[in-house]
Amino acid sequence: MVLFRKIALTVVMSIFALVMLFPILITFSNSLMTESEIDYNYHLIGKMVNVAAGEKNGFINLKLIPDWVSLSQYGEVLVHKPLFMHMFWNSVFMVLPIIIGQVVVASLAAYAFAKLRFWGREKLFVVYLMTMLMPFQVTLVPSYIIADKLGLMNSTAAIILPGIFSAFGVFMLRQFMLHIPYSYLEAAKMDGAGQLRIFYSIMLPLIKPGMAALTVLLFVDNWNMVEQPLIFLEDAFKQPLSLYLSRINEGARGVAFAASALYMAPMVLMFLYAESYFIEGIQLSGIKG
């Protein structure tokens, strides 16, 4: 009876899991089709088709298994669309500095918020929390003006710098550090270690899962960035892959699947690789609000 319930529950949850994975499966399976097959399947998207004109011909054709497995779409993206690789590297060189910068800057600040006592700590933290909650559009104009004043317009620095100093990392790592007992730090203090040393030799090794989780989340978030580059980067050669992909959707659908699969691959790989860390990291930082 217990076994039966276990099996039933597993089956039910597996069905839900498949629904969750559906878009990823579709993207990868469709990326292996020929362009003509894709065109045939999806050419009706965005067209008004008269219902009366016939049932079968009036709909797009969602298929999981390709007629011919083909790498032609990948070839098209990688060989005939040089802009793709260019923007891939744009994305990489935008996301890497943000991740590295934010992990460093945020872990320092989080330590101050979590483990050091100073006047106005709580109030300042609430301010951080508030700006984290604000949608990007709220500070759009002043950010634009500041980027302009600093001479950052149409430069990737206009995206990297705000990315580094966003409050999310501070918030997340602080949550994480709150769980680390004071006694660890006190013991080091007794041995005559300074704050910087305590931070570096005790705190940092202990919050590794938190930093890994933050890295994954920052990667996903910034790899998918749309609004900021749209506004700060006029020059198409400086734009990240996320913008390229949003444009490719409109025209050549045949290439879009392979481009999406390639775009998704680093995130899926990184996620699978770092998942245990990531989940442990989220869990530990989430336990006590």
Next chain:
Amino acid sequence: MTGKHEGIKGIRGIRLLRKDWMAAVLFLAPSLIGFSVFYLIPFATGLLYSFQDSTVDGTFVGLDNYQAVLSSGSFRKAAANTLLFTGVSVPLIIALSLCFAQLLNRRLFIRNLLQTAFVLPLVVPVASIVMMWQILFDWNGTLNVWLQHLHMGRIDWMKSEWSMVVLVVVYIWKNIGYNIILFLAGLQSIPKDYYETADIEGASGLHKWLHITWVYLTPTMFFVVLMSIINSFKVFRETYLIAGDYPNDRIYMLQHYMNNMFMSLDVQKLTAAATLMVAAILLFVSVMLMMERRFRSFME
């Protein structure tokens, strides 16, 4: 004796505190400087603009901009839609993710694999979501094929009342995994013997859920609600890519309004609308923080 002791303690305390303070400045400085330049100052300037008639040498006009924004039909529509979206999708995602977390917390096979499947949508790029969105919800899309097979009429998903539903579905699909992990962590931190004791006392399932699960999950809840709200604002990306500047009336959000004010260089309306939105968020977060504090003192 005691006085001397306290004196020494006090001095040491002050010295420790001062040391802490200096260290705090050092640790905080990089973050605080960047944070001020890129977030705090923009926010404060935005607030200032919202009370002026122009961004360059503007004069103070009091609440005029606010009046203009509040009386604008598109702002009201956007605010109502945003409120509706957040008000519906956040409670819904919390209920669903809690439900799934409890199921995943039971004994079942391939649990880790299932857990991964639920979190993986987090890494699906916006552009792929948009593509799926088109395939599923287009006028000629897959969902309409299925409806046709069931002999029901087609639905114009994105141009009808249904567009909000689609938005909620996409939001939940994308973000539920994150919440499930948070709740799983919360559930696993509740000591098992609480439930065992309750079993011995013959408590019902509902009673156990209300008095143990719910109570010990409240701190996690605070975090989940906060993250869910943040993520609910991000749905704009998908909506923007699929429907552009002016989507169907039902899914015209505050972010669309602000975006369009930005494009038409109407800074006053934009900053006033932004300030109103922030005021609403501030109010909500304050209430949440107050409730959390109440809850903590109640637990102690």
